[in-house]
Amino acid sequence: MNISITGCGQTKFGELWDSSPRSLARQAVFTAIADSGINKKSIQAIFVSNMLSGILGMQSHLGALFAEELGIQVPAFTIEGACASGGLAVHSAINSLLSQKYNTVLVLGVEKMTDHSSEFISSALMGAGSNEERLAGATFPALYALLARAHMEKYGTTESQLASVSVKNHFHASLNPLAQFSHPLTLDQVIRSSSVASPLKLLECSPISDGAAAIILQSSSSPKKDSVEIIASEVATDTLGLANRNSLTELQSTKKAAKNAFTSCGITPSDIDIAEVHDCFSIAEILAIEDIGFDKKGEVAKKMEQGKYRIDSDGLVINSSGGLKGCGHPIGATGVKQIIEIYNQLLGQCKDRQVKNAQLGLTHNVGGTGATAVIHILKKHD
Amino acid sequence: MNISITGCGQTKFGELWDSSPRSLARQAVFTAIADSGINKKSIQAIFVSNMLSGILGMQSHLGALFAEELGIQVPAFTIEGACASGGLAVHSAINSLLSQKYNTVLVLGVEKMTDHSSEFISSALMGAGSNEERLAGATFPALYALLARAHMEKYGTTESQLASVSVKNHFHASLNPLAQFSHPLTLDQVIRSSSVASPLKLLECSPISDGAAAIILQSSSSPKKDSVEIIASEVATDTLGLANRNSLTELQSTKKAAKNAFTSCGITPSDIDIAEVHDCFSIAEILAIEDIGFDKKGEVAKKMEQGKYRIDSDGLVINSSGGLKGCGHPIGATGVKQIIEIYNQLLGQCKDRQVKNAQLGLTHNVGGTGATAVIHILKKHD
Numbered sequence: 001m002n003i004s005i006t007g008c009g010q011t012k013f014g015e016l017w018d019s020s021p022r023s024l025a026r027q028a029v030f031t032a033i034a035d036s037g038i039n040k041k042s043i044q045a046i047f048v049s050n051m052l053s054g055i056l057g058m059q060s061h062l063g064a065l066f067a068e069e070l071g072i073q074v075p076a077f078t079i080e081g082a083c084a085s086g087g088l089a090v091h092s093a094i095n096s097l098l099s100q101k102y103n104t105v106l107v108l109g110v111e112k113m114t115d116h117s118s119e120f121i122s123s124a125l126m127g128a129g130s131n132e133e134r135l136a137g138a139t140f141p142a143l144y145a146l147l148a149r150a151h152m153e154k155y156g157t158t159e160s161q162l163a164s165v166s167v168k169n170h171f172h173a174s175l176n177p178l179a180q181f182s183h184p185l186t187l188d189q190v191i192r193s194s195s196v197a198s199p200l201k202l203l204e205c206s207p208i209s210d211g212a213a214a215i216i217l218q219s220s221s222s223p224k225k226d227s228v229e230i231i232a233s234e235v236a237t238d239t240l241g242l243a244n245r246n247s248l249t250e251l252q253s254t255k256k257a258a259k260n261a262f263t264s265c266g267i268t269p270s271d272i273d274i275a276e277v278h279d280c281f282s283i284a285e286i287l288a289i290e291d292i293g294f295d296k297k298g299e300v301a302k303k304m305e306q307g308k309y310r311i312d313s314d315g316l317v318i319n320s321s322g323g324l325k326g327c328g329h330p331i332g333a334t335g336v337k338q339i340i341e342i343y344n345q346l347l348g349q350c351k352d353r354q355v356k357n358a359q360l361g362l363t364h365n366v367g368g369t370g371a372t373a374v375i376h377i378l379k380k381h382d
Numbered sequence: 383m384n385i386s387i388t389g390c391g392q393t394k395f396g397e398l399w400d401s402s403p404r405s406l407a408r409q410a411v412f413t414a415i416a417d418s419g420i421n422k423k424s425i426q427a428i429f430v431s432n433m434l435s436g437i438l439g440m441q442s443h444l445g446a447l448f449a450e451e452l453g454i455q456v457p458a459f460t461i462e463g464a465c466a467s468g469g470l471a472v473h474s475a476i477n478s479l480l481s482q483k484y485n486t487v488l489v490l491g492v493e494k495m496t497d498h499s500s501e502f503i504s505s506a507l508m509g510a511g512s513n514e515e516r517l518a519g520a521t522f523p524a525l526y527a528l529l530a531r532a533h534m535e536k537y538g539t540t541e542s543q544l545a546s547v548s549v550k551n552h553f554h555a556s557l558n559p560l561a562q563f564s565h566p567l568t569l570d571q572v573i574r575s576s577s578v579a580s581p582l583k584l585l586e587c588s589p590i591s592d593g594a595a596a597i598i599l600q601s602s603s604s605p606k607k608d609s610v611e612i613i614a615s616e617v618a619t620d621t622l623g624l625a626n627r628n629s630l631t632e633l634q635s636t637k638k639a640a641k642n643a644f645t646s647c648g649i650t651p652s653d654i655d656i657a658e659v660h661d662c663f664s665i666a667e668i669l670a671i672e673d674i675g676f677d678k679k680g681e682v683a684k685k686m687e688q689g690k691y692r693i694d695s696d697g698l699v700i701n702s703s704g705g706l707k708g709c710g711h712p713i714g715a716t717g718v719k720q721i722i723e724i725y726n727q728l729l730g731q732c733k734d735r736q737v738k739n740a741q742l743g744l745t746h747n748v749g750g751t752g753a754t755a756v757i758h759i760l761k762k763h764d
Contacts, residue, residue: 045617054437054462058516060509061464064753067619068626075617076754077470080436080460082443088459092474099480127442134440235427235457237449244450371446372458 003094004227005378006218007036008340013211013328014180021053021112022069024212028333029070029108032214043216044102046076049089049109050332055124056116066108075102082128083280085109086213086335087365087374091233097219104219109336110212121208128368130241141205141281143242143369145197148283150248152199155298157286159199163190164305165282166203166325172311173322175353180209180328204282209328213336215343223381228343232261232377240371251370254291258364261375262293269293272316272377273358274345276338278366279323288364289318292375317355320345335365339376346380385476386609387760388600389418390722395593395710396562397496403435404451406594407492410715411452414488414596425598426484428458431471431491432714437506438498448490457484464510465662467491468595468717469747469756473615479601486601491718492594503590510750512623523587523663525624525751527579530665532630534581537680539668541581545572546687547664548585548707554693555704557735562591562710586664591710595718597725605763610725614643614759622753633752636673640746643757644675651675654698654759655740656727658720660748661705670746671700674757699737702727717747721758728762 009031011024019027033040046067054060063076079089086109093105113121126134133143151157167187173179185203193203223229236256239245245252262268269292277292279285286304290297294316303309309318321327321341324334342361344350358380365374391413393406401409415422428449436442445458461471468491475487495503508516515525533539549569555561567585575585605611618638621627627634644650651674659674661667668686672679676698685691691700703709703723706716724743726732740762747756 051442052436054434054506054509055440055442058437058506058509059513060433060437060462061511061622061749061753063463063470064619064749065512065622068621068753073619075473076463076619077474077617078462080442080462081445081458088445091457092459092478095478095481095483096474097481098483099477101477101480124436124440127436127440129443130447131441235459237446237455237458239450240443240447367443367446371443371450 001098002220002223003097003230004218004220004224005215005230005343007032007216008343009035010178010213010337010340011211012178013209013330015114016210019210021110024210025066025069025108025110028212028214029106032216036216038104038216040072042104043072043074043106045074045096045105046072047089047093047105047107048076048078049085049336050078050111051080051082051085052111052113052124052331055127081372082367083331084335084365084367084372084374085332088235090335090339090376091235091374093217094230094233097217105217106214107217107336108214109333111330111332112210113208113330114210118208132243133241141197141200144281144283145200146242147248147287148199151283151286154249157301159191160187161301161305162199162204162282163187165279165285166190168310169279169319169323169326172320172353173326176322176327179322179326180207181326200281206280206324206329209330211328211330211333213333213340215336215339225381227381228346229379229381230376231379232265234261234264234375236373238370240368242369251287251291251373253370253373254288254364257373257375258292261377265377267360272360272362274317274320274342274355275362275364276319276321276341277364279319279325280329292364311353311355320350320353320355335374338363338365342378346378383480384602384605385479385612386600386602386606387597387612387725389414389598390725391417392560392595392719392722393593394560395591395712398592401592403492403494406592407448407451407490410594410596411488411490414598418598420486420598422454424486425454425456425488427456427478427487428454429471429475429487429489430458430460431467431718432460432493433462433464433467434493434495434506434713437509463754464749465713466717466747466749466754466756467714470617472717472721472758473617473756475599476612476615479599487599488596489599489718490596491715493712493714494592495590495712496592500590514625515623523579523582526663526665527582528624529630529669530581533665536631539683541573542569543683543687544581544586544664545569547661547667548572550692551661551701551705551708554702554735555708558704558709561704561708562589563708582663588662588706588711591712593710593712593715595715595722597718597721607763609763610728611761611763612758613761614647616642616646616757618755620752622750624751633669633673633755635752635755636670636746639755639757640674643759647759649742654742654744656699656702656724656737657744657746658701658703658723659746661701661707662711674746693735693737702732702735702737717756720745720747724760728760
């Protein structure tokens with residue numbers, strides 16, 4: 001059975017003060033429905049991805065809420081796995097299609113974060129981490145800073161190399177009209193920005209964002225012409241806290257999910273033309289590129305600074321959307337947006353940031369510091 | 383393909399001050415694993431059902447958390463749909479088996495509520511309802527009281543008939559060593575208990591509870607001898623708020639899910655020997671029995687008072703576990719516990735509360751005032 005993406009919709013990501021979660025959801029979903037050309041009545045189930053609505057807004061039961069809001073009164077589920085919620089929701093939706101229980105489903109990722117104080121949000125976000133880390137006062141910038149420091153010690157990675165991740169991703173975001181940040185950054189600007197948790201600078205941390213992203217998934221017995229098919233969907237978990245891991249210079253969950261994904265569809269990392277990876281912090285993108293197997297451990301940061309992975313470079317392009325750093329990171333929406341970016345790239349719909357001749361794409365969505373990782377591989381059918 | 387329940391485990395439900403969510407989860411899961419006889423390494427995915435951990439405890443990402451806690455490092459998902467979270471998690475787990483992505487999965491429902499003030503919990507629970515209802519100051523007892531009042535007006539249902547639901551369920555709970563309440567109640571005690579939201583009395587409202595419930599689900603090409611198979615799993619949604627419904631004397635979501643469930647496995651309500659239905663309030667059990675189609679609308683309350691649906695009556699038995707009222711209602715665990723009760727009844731493992739010769743059972747799990755409803759039908763294979 002083939003699983004195809006037949007429609008996508010995304011709101012602008014950013015500080016959307018005048019939009020409610022409901023209005024964001026409507027905008028993303030009705031764009032996706034129009035893109036697919038289906039009647040909304042043919043949608044048979046809804047998979048909502050969200051992390052913080054209960055904590056920040058005391059609103060749970062989002063499946064039924066959005067089913068009512070959208071006028072699509074069908075079975076509805078909320079899937080949560082911290083910042084990997086979007087990837088998990090897509091995986092769950094795919095399983096529901098493969099089970100033949102449904103044949104047309106909607107995945108909706110939505111998060112509204114900017115209405116709250118950054119202190120409250122930081123505290124809520126630590127709900128994705130281990131109890132010990134929370135009690136120790138650690139925040140995610142601090143935890144990823146530990147990963148960055150370990151990588152610098154072991155592989156000689158430099159602050160300038162890390163900063164080059166943000167330069168690339170803001171360059172891409174400047175070409176994406178739906179991105180939170182429209183301005184490019186210089187290496188100097190990133191390096192001179194204030195330190196959040198050494199060695200990570202402010203401009204190496206993904207922002208607090210509002211936004212929604214929706215996709216329509218359909219099953220069919222054979223792939224349709226000019227469609228985008230999801231040919232692999234794999235999830236892996238690791239310890240919640242860093243203290244219980246054997247290594248701080250790799251994410252085992254990413255390695256496992258990627259390995260399983262490549263095995264399941266019979267391709268290799270070198271076959272991938274374009275990927276959206278989970279760059280919540282600069283070091284996270286370096287780790288992702290290494291752990292997925294795109295390039296050798298310890299060599300990615302240097303290549304990044306030399307201009308690799310940009311849309312105007314040869315070979316693999318990473319985070320053409322701007323990534324979490326440039327496009328924004330409304331948590332529940334992120335994993336769904338990654339799929340949308342690859343879909344649009346494979347169909348040649350990305351205008352100024354279009355990557356040429358992309359046939360195979362990959363998404364990589366992480367929860368916490370790698371306690372959850374989700375990999376999807378997408379293929380264009382000519 | 384057949385979906386079998388091969389093991390179950392449940393903690394005692396109640397005010398478990400000396401237990402953490404982790405310890406409750408361990409107890410339920412390792413009991414289920416021992417019951418099934420499998421090695422925990424054969425579990426391929428974990429579906430966690432929980433509503434309030436983020437709000438009450440600021441702990442999200444429970445899939446990865448319990449995967450680590452249990453030493454079962456596999457893909458893990460948290461599924462939320464208010465008080466129907468357990469039913470939705472079981473449905474999601476079944477779909478993952480039918481998709482052939484996995485063949486052995488764990489469903490874990492867990493909730494720890496009693497560590498918090500009842501005001502905070504009431505507020506958090508309203509996260510399952512509509513915004514308008516919250517702004518109006520409504521709580522779930524008040525909303526279900528509206529349903530009760532409408533039912534009394536239309537069908538002449540009496541306060542005494544409603545109270546008889548609690549009498550039956552406490553009688554059953556008094557025979558269930560894992561139930562929160564071990565004492566039977568008289569009709570007079572229920573009627574004389576303080577009014578919470580007229581016409582509903584304190585002893586007609588399910589309690590605030592802690593607890594965990596776990597089941598192992600496995601797929602196979604043919605049903606095993608002496609196994610319990612899940613032969614139908616259906617979900618339906620309705621409006622979040624009561625104001626947008628055409629009728630207050632029925633839950634459309636229950637009717638739809640039940641109809642689809644019976645159709646999908648080719649049986650009728652009269653074939654069912656035993657059912658666990660969502661009696662969050664006394665009126666909810668009356669509505670459930672009617673809307674599932676077990677008895678005619680308007681006639682159930684009278685029969686209830688006459689002693690029908692008890693384990694010592696002839697015919698259909700409802701809530702032999704004690705239901706939400708008598709056994710307790712740790713939200714995320716409830717929908718999973720319902721499955722466990724039917725499993726144990728069908729296998730003849732319920733001792734003092736054993737229903738004789740039960741072959742077919744049904745579970746009915748509701749979120750909010752019926753915005754979500756989930757129906758499962760279970761069959762014993764001799």
